[in-house]
Amino acid sequence: MNFSETQVNEILDKLEFQYPDADCALRHESVFQLLVAVVLSAQTTDKSVNVVTKKLFEAYPDARSLAQADQAQVEQMIKRIGMYKTKSKNILALSDILVEKYDGQVPEDYDRLIELPGVGRKTANVVLAVGFGHQRIAVDTHVFRVTNRIGLVKEKDVLKTELALMETLPEERWSRAHHSFIFHGRNCCHARKPDCENCVIGYICEKAGL
Numbered sequence: 001m002n003f004s005e006t007q008v009n010e011i012l013d014k015l016e017f018q019y020p021d022a023d024c025a026l027r028h029e030s031v032f033q034l035l036v037a038v039v040l041s042a043q044t045t046d047k048s049v050n051v052v053t054k055k056l057f058e059a060y061p062d063a064r065s066l067a068q069a070d071q072a073q074v075e076q077m078i079k080r081i082g083m084y085k086t087k088s089k090n091i092l093a094l095s096d097i098l099v100e101k102y103d104g105q106v107p108e109d110y111d112r113l114i115e116l117p118g119v120g121r122k123t124a125n126v127v128l129a130v131g132f133g134h135q136r137i138a139v140d141t142h143v144f145r146v147t148n149r150i151g152l153v154k155e156k157d158v159l160k161t162e163l164a165l166m167e168t169l170p171e172e173r174w175s176r177a178h179h180s181f182i183f184h185g186r187n188c189c190h191a192r193k194p195d196c197e198n199c200v201i202g203y204i205c206e207k208a209g210l
């Protein structure tokens with residue numbers, strides 16, 4: 001099904017109404033902390049990232065302090081999350097680059113962000129959207145699954161999904177829509193057993209009752 005502009009907006013309206021508080025769940029007090037939290041969140045839950053960053057950011061609140069940190073100590077602090085050794089290495093290295101090249105600040109620029117260790121397309125988009133207020137669609141596993149099930153896009157991978165969503169959704173709604181899809185994926189459109197019966201967009205979704 002190809003959705004009309006009105007239907008696309010209706011889907012977004014319904015989801016926004018259903019999840020009025022949909023926002024980034026990673027706790028942070030600066031763009032730097034957001035960047036580190038997103039890097040740590042790869043293949044792990046936001047909840048466990050929030051547990052480890054509490055202590056981490058108390059000890060190392062900014063790029064300058066984290067760049068000076070001892071890697072073994074950082075590993076100790078974040079070891080309850082997956083790939084903690086690689087992630088420790090990455091957040092220390094990216095802090096170092098921020099200090100050396102950007103005076104300790106996070107660059108508000110996609111191309112510069114993705115040059116940082118551990119930062120890919122999704123992380124850069126989240127930082128630009130949440131940290132700097134740009135309109136971006138970061139496609140994670142929830143956004144990929146939910147938008148393809150609804151039928152807003154029909155794509156096989158995350159990059160194609162992101163590009164197709166940029167075509168389909170009105171730009172001024174990209175960032176908010178991204179959070180709505182994540183919340184819908186977590187709360188209703190589960191990977192294994194979507195709760196289609198209680199879904200607010202079940203009447204319009206292509207895969208309702210799959």
Ligand code: SF4
Binds near residue numbers: 206
């Ligand atoms: S109707 Fe089912 S498949 Fe479609 S968005 Fe809702 S929960 Fe997901």
